[in-house]
Amino acid sequence: MNFKFNYYWLLLLVPLTFICWFYISKEENRPLRTLAYYGPKGSMHGNDTSYHSIPDFKFTDQYGQTFTSDSVKNKIYVAEFFFTTCQTICPIMNTHLTRVYRLFHDDPEFLILSHTVDPETDSANVLKSYADARGVNNRRWIFVTGTKPDLYRQARKGYLLSADEGNGGAEDFVHTQNFALVDKEKHIRGFYDGTDSVDVNRLIADIRLLQQEYEHRANSAH
Secondary structure, three states: OHHHHHHHHHHHHHHHHHHHHHHHHHHOOOOOOOOOOEOOEEEEEOOEEEEOEOOOOEEEEOOOOEEEHHHHOOOEEEEEEEOOOOOOHHHHHHHHHHHHHHHOOOOOOEEEEEEEOOOOOOOHHHHHHHHHHOOOOOOOEEEEEOOHHHHHHHHHHHOOOOOOOOOOOOOOOOOOOEEEEEOOOOEEEEEEEOOOHHHHHHHHHHHHHHHHHHHHHHHHHO
């Protein structure tokens, strides 16, 4: 009898402990979990290591203005690679990103960064028309063009969105449906299938989780 009594108390204790922890975390604005870091870790000095970060870049946005690494400073952002004349996966990807854009439209610390993989066709003016057709009316969704080698290098070596090799030459082509979620320190915190609505829901949840992570950091610093 005594054994059975203790067993039932043990069963009650586990969920009660979790509930207490949940409410304490909520009060402290602490995320219930934090996102992983993606990419190889490189040694810096001795045992000090740093996570893979997005290399510096310089492109031209849909407004004809220079868009660089400094433009995403202190911002959470989603990176994608597409082209405006794509009739297969890109329309699906950007329909899902339109939903993301509308949800975070008013957040000054968030943006979507869409890179063309067809810079010969997708000039700044073409990208502007494409953005306008999707209801983009502020700088929370940026479309960029540049040289093909620079764009392709960023897709492969920066955002790790394409595993194949290439140098951005005439016969080279990157076509990926994947998105990368990047934090304010330019670290990759998640990969998502942009053609899958369920995975895009996960992206939205992870953006909010990352926002909460930064809120907790800010509160802990005071």
